Amino acid sequence: MTSHVEAAAAARTRGPRPTVRLLRHLLPYWRRLLPAALASAGSELAAAALLATAAWLITRAAEQPPLASVSVAIVAVRALALGRGALRYTDRLLGHDGALRAIAGFRTRVYEALVPLAPAGIPAFRDGDLLTRLVDDVDAAQDLLLRVLIPSAAAYAVATTTTAVAALMLPQAGLLLALLLTVAGLLLPALVLALSRRTGHAEKAARAELATYTVDLHRGAADLAAYGARGRAHERAHRVGAQIAALEHRKALTTSLASAVVLLLQSGATVGVSWLALHAHEAGALPAVHLTVLAVLALVSFEALAPLPAAARRLAEVRASARRLAELFDTPPPVADPPAPVPLPTDEPIGVDITDLRVRHRAGDPPALDGVNLRLPPGHRVVLIGASGSGKSTLIAALMRFVPYEAGSIRVGGRELRDCAAADVRRVITGVTQDAHVFHTTIRANLLLARPEATAADLREAARRARLLNWIETLPDRWDTLIGGDGATMSGGQRQRLFLTRALLADPPVLVLDEPTEGLDPDTAAAVLADILDATRGRTTLLITHDRAGLAAADEIVTLDRGRIVPVA
Amino acid sequence: MKPVERRLIRELPALRRHLMCSAVLALVGAGLIVAQASLLATVLANGFAGRPHPSTPLAALAAVMALRALLTWARGLLAQRAAADAKHALRGRITARLQHTSPLRLMAHRHGETATLLTRGLDALDPYVVGYLPTMAATAVVPLTVVAWLVWTDWTSALIIVVTLPLIPVFGALVGLHTARRTAHQWQLLSRLGGHFLDVVAGLPTLRAFGREQHQTRVVGEMAEAHRRATMRTLRVAFLSSFVLETVATLSVALVAVPVGLRLLGGELDLRTALTVLFLAPEAYLPLRAAGAAFHDSAEGIAVAERIFTVLDDKDTPAAPTTPTVPAVQTAQTAQTKQPARTGRVPAPDARTGQLRLDEVTVHYPGRAAPALRQVSLSVRPGEHVALVGPSGAGKSTLLALLLGFVAPESGRVTVGATDLADLDPDQWRAQVAWVPQRPHLFAQSVADNIRLGRPRASDAEVRQAARAASADLFIEELPKAYGTVLGERGTGLSAGQRQRIALARAFLKDAPVLLLDEPTAHLDPVHEAAVTRATVNLMHGRTSLVVAHRTSLLPHADRIITVRAGSLTLPRTPFTQELPVS
Structure with missing residues (x-):
């Protein structure tokens, strides 16, 4: 069930495979995720089956049989139409629920990995941006599930089923479909993945440069102005901006190519399968009803593959996050406890x-x-x-x-x-x-973490000695005032x-x-x-x-x- | 369309072009869709009827589908280019805006939004430009074309589509309206719970310091679980709108297909028409469904556009109070009354001969109870060394900012010779001033380029000479690449004293007649303080100098010492009465 794109991607990574390692953390939640993937596949299959059944219904009706022979198809079309929406809704709910459960567990794992590294083990604790990125990396696991794995699962389910049905009707049509679907569903995403990685590097470098210049423009604004260097600095930032725009232009050439190629393969499949079907029909090897069904199958099988290029691009980003997380899990704690620690005295004055x-x-x-x-x-x-x-x-x-x-x-x-x-x-x-x-919680909770068993009197006394008490008492919610977060509430x-x-x-x-x-x-x-x-x-x-x-x-x-x-x- | 979107499209030619291109491409695309459906229906109907099949319609079908692929590529290409161009244009406008914002205000915003906006924030426009705008264009064009074609081929089916099509936006709006109210108050809770992990991770050093890290392991899991439950409550409702959208669209296809089948049974319809209807019906609903999906992704883009315009429209309104990590500059940072007028373009008088005068100057930052400077008068002779002392926040830094033209007086005048500073081109005036701030900024460039800040064309020899004069040459030569070492936040770390001396080297190289120094020896240990003092005294030699000096080491070199207290100047005092350093 796991994506072939994923496997192809992992195969190229040397050494430990970060995305696979990330997946391993999420694997325990398969019981929650499998139904979501099934619902997703079901909803895509329903959409494909809706059109194929409708095509069968119409073609069969054109043969003007008694109504009873198409009544099942009529019921099926209506049921599929209703089921498609319901399955989609279920898929999205189950998928999000499963992904969020997996994230909740994964966050705990990441937190446990971070504990021995704070604050000196990794640079993130010195740099707010890095820390935010680290937390975003954890959320990349959610994208891996919701935007890469589940859509891929649905796409491959539809591709396999339509190919199988087509092969049952006309083996050579099934073969052609299988061939073209493999190109569109496996080769193309793998190519997109490789390309996203390559173009990413130059752009990332330019973006890092722009970030540095932007910091300089802000923090160094007064120095620049006093030394008449503002114009030059802005010009420099502008040049990097132009460079980023140029790189994005170049990227545009390739990224939209993937969806165009899927369409091109779709047209190849539709025309090819139709041609094969027409010939088989002429030769008397294919009933007329199957003619339209085969053409429709060729059309709809590719529609399910449409999200794959985007999923491959997303996977490239997820891999970067997965690599950083793998590094985090691999970082040894700067300080290791001795095997048999000596106790420390805690009561008498210590020097x-x-x-x-x-x-x-x-x-x-x-x-x-x-x-x-x-x-x-x-x-x-x-x-x-x-x-x-x-x-x-x-x-x-x-x-x-x-x-x-x-x-x-x-x-x-x-x-x-x-x-x-x-x-x-x-x-x-x-x-x-x-x-x-300062934690984003109440003043009381912010203080109590230093001594959870402290009484209200202890709190007051400590606050008084630090000359904080007067301020707290002017606040409407006093000790229960929310602080932290945006940090705007405190000087x-x-x-x-x-x-x-x-x-x-x-x-x-x-x-x-x-x-x-x-x-x-x-x-x-x-x-x-x-x-x-x-x-x-x-x-x-x-x-x-x-x-x-x-x-x-x-x-x-x-x-x-x-x-x-x-x-x- | 929201006012922000209209403004975005009005002000960015790239987006206007993009919208027009999208409409044209959507129209061509709609034509191709119709052609594809008819051709495929013809081919299949002919095969069904047992007519010998000429390869022409099949070839035409291949050609039409290939054209659609080409069109898709062009659409994606143009959309992404439009996004890149739009972002570049906005980035340019934001930086241009920064260039004309008072520098002290920018520094107050140093961790602020604009920096994030310039780098990552703008990218949120991508889904809006690449996904949402073209679908909007398609929504206007495609259903209309498809329905028009169907009216001509089979008006009964067209009628079904015309009746059901508006149900999508109507139901969408109804559900949206209902859910918006229910979800709005959920978001706050969601963002709080969602931000908890970052908060705990950021506070991990603190938790460890107090031995609370193990306790939080459980809390992290609990909060993530609470976040999941709250999110799911919201999503159950939020996904309803897409459920309705999907169901209306697929049900409509069934509503079209079943009667068509029944009419075929009755022999009222031919297969070719029936198949055309079947192929075209979903295409009529597709843009609306796509718009529904793109709408969610575009919301962040619109929010970013709103923030961008807030920054662009911001006319030096008072800044939010910031954490005063640099108390001395804080008062000046907080807000700017107004930028010095740029109307006059009087040539700057020569500062080597002209007197610097403050005449009854008052500076009042908006949002502050008391003025930062209150009717201050001061005149400084060319070549005179004036030391400014007094408690932090008394207005010393504001005084320097006035002379640099970073702040304009609310009342009173600042003059150089006989010319009002407000009438001068600030850059022309600043060319005669060298400023060494309390915490100079080092740019992400080489040491040499950092020293060259005021004179980009200075030779290497001149840079070395300036460094030597500032007693910075020794430590610079010990750096990994000496003068070529790249500095800045992520570059080589320098101590406060070393940074200070690089800033002094800048001032030496600039060789300006007026020198403004803001506590050049603050935060330095005794060894560094002596070196910086020596360098500073060398620099002051022969120049008009105003020095903010908290400690004693520079005071003996002043001709006059002026105390600034609560925005007012007191009479000159004799040196050596300042508090002594701990000894």
């Missing part, structure tokens, strides 16, 4: 000792951190100042076991982090990370305070805060920093910031420069 730490993002890259030595004594609040790109967020990622360290040691409460389970480490060391996220400052509230609520033995005052105006930032230092008194804290104001209460201040710690004199 952290970092010695000669070296962290590299990718093998072959220069180290992001090298020779870092830092001591967070129990109950001390250490402030780390560093410019963006100095490696401060990498340090936090290493502490939270999001990235591995290749040399040196991080000891927490005397245990080496390497020997502990990463989940245990994050129970001890957590806080505000660089990529903190940057409120976002930071929300993250801070979350971190204070989590109340880990070692609190890490990565730029908790980013986006606040300097006066507020200084006040918030002072509040943080006050709230974390007696608690092991690592506070990272690029701002030096408001740090008077810190126990120690160091700077991080090019992957090394420099004490502030």
Whole structure:
């Protein structure tokens, strides 16, 4: 039942076949999908049978037999006419239901694959566009089912059935039909698939270039204007746009060719089958009634193949998505747990000792951190100042076991982090990370994820310390206000305070805060920093910031420069 | 047709041509359909009657069908070309619009819609142009031709078609009307549930940070399941319209075929006519069915067209508040009162001799309670170094934006020598100004081309010299391809200090008499700060300079220090009274 197009496509892919792998994830839902495919095939068959039966009815009637001999055909025509719509409706409902069920399961699988990769395992967590594309890739599975597999199944069902019926009436007509249908149904889609892949590359490159220039036109608008370079930049973007248009023109030549070729084959089949039938009829080998039925079968068998070129094009896109998903499933987690993890103490004040730490993002890259030595004594609040790109967020990622360290040691409460389970480490060391996220849900739910068992009083207290409480109390729905999503409901400052509230609520033995005052105006930032230092008194804290104001209460201040710690004199 | 569609067709010649071509091709196509049906019916009826079959009608049939194939190809080709041309034209209009939008506003929109619109968004027009428009043309032409032919050959069947044909749009509209009301409030829920997965994936680092990732595995499945149920509720109703459409169309074919068969039984009709009717009847309904199917796909295209026109019509209306990641520029970003008037074309006076003056200037961004600058007066002598200090959001960046012509005063005047800035061609004036912003943008080009921004024809030697002056030469030479290294978002990452020095090199190369610097040493660690300060001081030498300086390192080099507070200037103060860095 699975598409031949699919098989042809997979055969050309070297190594693991991404689309087949994607299909394997969807296979458990075949019980839901098979009826949809059957209904789809049934509806297409009904359409073909409607015309063929009507042709038989009319031709038989022309022989002027008694009414009784065509009454069955009359009933059949009416039944098929009604059944066609009903089957189509059923097919679409069942297909969507099955596909959505499959997607629901597949999403869980993708999510589970993503868990150990967040945030350092794949670049998508650093780039919103990539992340959106990843999520769209998951939805490509739906297209694979609804736009590729089910229509292909229906098309092949109609093609096989019509060929078989034609062969029963007149073997040579069946043979001709089979030949031409194979060309239209297998060869042509395979060709379209290959072509879509080739033309895709140049266009994709041009589109990527346009995206880059568009970013430059927006983010660099002021720089361009100040340096009189706006005209040139726009010209450049315009040139790429023209290039894309030219590529699309060229693509237009080939993409519409496929449907034209299907029509051409259809005319070949109709004329050829008619010619064969007429000859057989003249020779007395074919009853007159079958004459028209054969011609109609030739016509309608190709109509069912019409969606195949589009399905092949869609398959080419699905394959790109499937390949990215396969890569995702194949990506090893950056940090693996040891076979026998050592437990970490969670109650008493814990210190952290970092010695000669070296962290590299990718093998072959220069180290992001090298020779870092830092001591967070129990109950001390250490402030780390560093410019963006100095490696401060990498340090936090290493502490939270999001990235591995290749040399040196991080000891927490005397245990080496390497020997502990990463989940245990994050129970001890957590806080505000660089990529903190506001979920599209209520304020309460956004906070409770840090400590699900927290009481309303705990929430209030944490929000008060982060200076978020006043804002929450001005909201009409207070704690139940929906936030996140479009992000328009909160200012940057409120976002930071929300993250801070979350971190204070989590109340880990070692609190890490990565730029908790980013986006606040300097006066507020200084006040918030002072509040943080006050709230974390007696608690092991690592506070990272690029701002030096408001740090008077810190126990120690160091700077991080090019992957090394420099004490502030 | 919606007003947006009418406007789209009115303003894009490619679409007008496309619509006309489609109508003509549909007419030719309808003729060919009729010819094909009659020819096939003739061939089969002759065979049935046992008449010897000449090969001419069969050859003619082959020719007609081949022509239809050719026509299909031409239709697809022209439609896709029309789509490509239309998108290109719209892209051009959007970028042209960007070119005349205040730069600060564009930066406020940096993650905004227009960028997506330009790249991926426009593609949503494809189904509309390639699928929907030609079917609309066919809907107008094909049924009419088919029915006209049938009236001539067999008016009873034609009557059945004429009666049932309008049922499709009528039923479609009725069902649509009913479902629209039921589905409208479902979409919000659907989009929320549909967006949940992206939301959770985007928040995965946060979930892991708090050990909640396992808990969410179940939630992801549950939400997807909820999404399925909600979608199916909607679809059960939404697919009803296509069900009605299909059923009316196929039932009509049965309604035509059965009486034709009965009349044949009675000998009232000949087989040739009967077969022609059978072949033609479905063709009369086909365009309407296709239009129904294409309509759903075209909806997104129409929505995109609406967004495009919103962008094109946007006359510098206040921008939506954005996340203030760059607080200093935020006030200026939020909105633009108006672009400086482009009426006057007075030649720009020489800034090396003319005084820069602000005369009772007020800048008020729409949607803000207080003005960003309030009746500010300031004059700067040629060659003078002025430092601007004060809290963030006080109006320092707005002051620089005024001098760059990015913002126009609501009242008061900005003058250079004796000329009002509003009367100058902004590009001509900016040719005399070098600007180093707080966070300079590096373009997706080579380092050398980035430095050449203001002087595209500068030689390599000049670029190197500028880099050396900005103390950027050492780190540039350490880059993988030195001056040829491609920068930008996806390119080599540079530290904030390195970016700053490339921007300074730009300013050195431009060699303009007026220098506007916006906190060139903010966000830098001490080592970088010293290097950038040195380079900046070199650059200021012999130039009129206005420097926004939060920290002390640049203040000793200023002739005058002016404090900006809540949109007003206070009297010059002596240096070294700023808060000291932590030590």
